[in-house]
Amino acid sequence: MIELQNITKRYPENRDVLSRLNLTIEQGEMAFLTGPSGAGKSTMLKLIAAIERPTRGQIFINNKNITHIPKRKIPALRRHMGVVFQAHHLLYDRNIFDNVSLPLQIAGYSQVDIRRRVRAALDKVALLHKEQVMPITLSGGEQQRVGIARAVVNKPAILLADEPTGNLDPDLSAEIMQLFAAFNQVGVTVLVASHDLDLISRMHKRIVRIHNGQCVDAQDTHVLHNYEVVK
Amino acid sequence: MAKAKRPQPLAKPNLVTRLRAYGRDHLRSLVFSLGKLYRQRFATTLTLLMIAVALALPACLYVLLNNLQVVTQNWDNAGQITLFLKVDSSDAAIQELRNRFADYPEIETVEYVPAEDALKEFRDRNEFGQLLDGLDDNPLPPTLILTPITAAKQTSKLNQLATDFRSYSNVDYVQLDMQWLQRLHAITNTVRRAITVISMMLAISVLLVVGNSIRLDIENRREEIEVTKLIGATDRFIRRPFLYGGMWYGLIGGVLALLLVLLALLAIKRPIQELVGLYNSDFQLMFPSFRQSLGLVASSIGLGLFGSWLAVSRHIAKIEPS
Numbered sequence: 001m002i003e004l005q006n007i008t009k010r011y012p013e014n015r016d017v018l019s020r021l022n023l024t025i026e027q028g029e030m031a032f033l034t035g036p037s038g039a040g041k042s043t044m045l046k047l048i049a050a051i052e053r054p055t056r057g058q059i060f061i062n063n064k065n066i067t068h069i070p071k072r073k074i075p076a077l078r079r080h081m082g083v084v085f086q087a088h089h090l091l092y093d094r095n096i097f098d099n100v101s102l103p104l105q106i107a108g109y110s111q112v113d114i115r116r117r118v119r120a121a122l123d124k125v126a127l128l129h130k131e132q133v134m135p136i137t138l139s140g141g142e143q144q145r146v147g148i149a150r151a152v153v154n155k156p157a158i159l160l161a162d163e164p165t166g167n168l169d170p171d172l173s174a175e176i177m178q179l180f181a182a183f184n185q186v187g188v189t190v191l192v193a194s195h196d197l198d199l200i201s202r203m204h205k206r207i208v209r210i211h212n213g214q215c216v217d218a219q220d221t222h223v224l225h226n227y228e229v230v231k
Numbered sequence: 232m233a234k235a236k237r238p239q240p241l242a243k244p245n246l247v248t249r250l251r252a253y254g255r256d257h258l259r260s261l262v263f264s265l266g267k268l269y270r271q272r273f274a275t276t277l278t279l280l281m282i283a284v285a286l287a288l289p290a291c292l293y294v295l296l297n298n299l300q301v302v303t304q305n306w307d308n309a310g311q312i313t314l315f316l317k318v319d320s321s322d323a324a325i326q327e328l329r330n331r332f333a334d335y336p337e338i339e340t341v342e343y344v345p346a347e348d349a350l351k352e353f354r355d356r357n358e359f360g361q362l363l364d365g366l367d368d369n370p371l372p373p374t375l376i377l378t379p380i381t382a383a384k385q386t387s388k389l390n391q392l393a394t395d396f397r398s399y400s401n402v403d404y405v406q407l408d409m410q411w412l413q414r415l416h417a418i419t420n421t422v423r424r425a426i427t428v429i430s431m432m433l434a435i436s437v438l439l440v441v442g443n444s445i446r447l448d449i450e451n452r453r454e455e456i457e458v459t460k461l462i463g464a465t466d467r468f469i470r471r472p473f474l475y476g477g478m479w480y481g482l483i484g485g486v487l488a489l490l491l492v493l494l495a496l497l498a499i500k501r502p503i504q505e506l507v508g509l510y511n512s513d514f515q516l517m518f519p520s521f522r523q524s525l526g527l528v529a530s531s532i533g534l535g536l537f538g539s540w541l542a543v544s545r546h547i548a549k550i551e552p553s
Binding site for chain 2: 046049051072075076077078079083089091093102103105106107108109110111113117150151154155157
């Protein structure tokens with residue numbers, strides 16, 4: 001589903017953030033990306049969402065090479081993936097319903113479909129009763145759930161999340177992670193970047209650690225903690 | 232691990248649905264952009280006034296020029312040739328000249344004003360008429376007034392005719408009423424060119440005013456643009472409300488400009504009528520026609536759209552999520 005081959009990413013006047021990195025995420029898989037800040041977690045997600053381009057290497061999404069995807073084809077690519085950020089990136093001049101419906105408006109769905117899908121997405125994040133509310137009146141956890149609803153409203157095959165629990169307390173964080181696991185249950189490929197090792201090790205999913213610009217798979221928490229010690 | 236199931240993707244909307252959504256989005260952008268102008272009333276009002284004044288100025292000049300042309304067109308018909316004959320010309324000689332000139336294909340009518348009639352007219356019209364009573368002889372010459380056919384009312388042809396007429400021995404002096412008309416035409420043309428140049432400069436300023444407002448608007452909504460791009464919005468989708476914003480600036484600014492022009496014309500209507508009254512003219516100040524008014528508003532809309540397009544094409548492509 002997601003395949004990164006030999007990816008090197010160098011920012012101007014900087015060392016290589018990612019260096020000859022290889023990673024394959026299977027269809028329907030759920031994986032966590034971890035590593036210290038600055039390790040390149042965000043960079044990897046940006047490469048997958050075509051926000052950044054790799055310096056070297058190839059990226060395949062759904063067996064399509066998107067390494068040199070032309071700019072005009074990027075919108076279509078992004079409509080197949082949902083993206084969740086640490087900062088929720090909601091639009092504060094419109095209510096929850098309008099925020100969540102935006103991807104469907106863009107893709108040109110009918111009003112009937114939009115209403116149905118937005119309700120379903122808000123229902124999944126348990127915010128159906130808040131659809132007419134303005135985002136500013138919601139708590140941080142609720143805003144994050146709105147962001148997730150917006151990311152899944154058009155049923156994307158891939159869900160990317162960059163530190164989705166960054167600002168939340170442990171209980172809320174666990175709740176959010178469970179939500180991602182639930183989407184994975186229905187077949188969505190999920191890739192979550194997070195530095196919250198305790199939380200992600202309790203999820204019993206694949207954990208990929210970025211170390212020296214490369215990916216190291218660490219299925220079991222023991223290995224992970226060793227890395228922490230080594231560091 | 233069990234073989235992962237494929238999620239059921241949301242069916243892509245069919246063409247009709249997408250077209251309807253497309254129309255709906257246009258409508259939404261149209262209303263949304265107008266609402267945005269209303270929410271920023273103060274800035275919007277300033278921008279609109281700038282546009283209105285910049286357009287009203289050349290439009291006013293243009294209307295005045297049109298009026299001037301109507302006045303001078305009436306004068307054009309006066310392109311007559313006046314021949315003053317020698318005072319001592321005999322009646323027979325004058326009659327011969329009248330016949331000769333009437334035979335010219337370029338001459339439509341020949342009017343003869345005998346010296347006595349000229350004297351009488353001078354007396355009637357002039358308060359100094361009595362002065363002439365002190366003279367023994369009539370000092371005024373007999374006069375022939377020739378009206379050329381319309382086709383001959385060109386400077387070169389009239390000059391040719393005048394030269395020709397001067398060669399007759401009984402013709403004392405040939406007067407062409409053309410020179411000052413030519414000067415007037417030259418002045419009108421210069422003014423027209425000047426108005427065109429001014430209009431172009433002010434049109435550019437309208438472009439800049441609209442472009443700058445839209446650019447600021449884009450800057451203010453940078454985050455929104457980034458987010459919408461990130462969830463798969465095309466540049467066209469993002470551009471739309473801004474282009475409609477420019478259209479609204481043009482439309483409202485153009486209508487305001489038209490109102491300003493009408494107000495200005497109303498303000499000068501009275502003094503102009505008093506002025507032309509002094510010249511015994513029945514001239515009426517011409518207001519812009521419906522078509523001209525429509526043209527003003529339409530070109531304003533065009534400028535608004537073009538200005539916002541300039542801003543949008545430069546700035547929206549540059550905003551990328553990061």
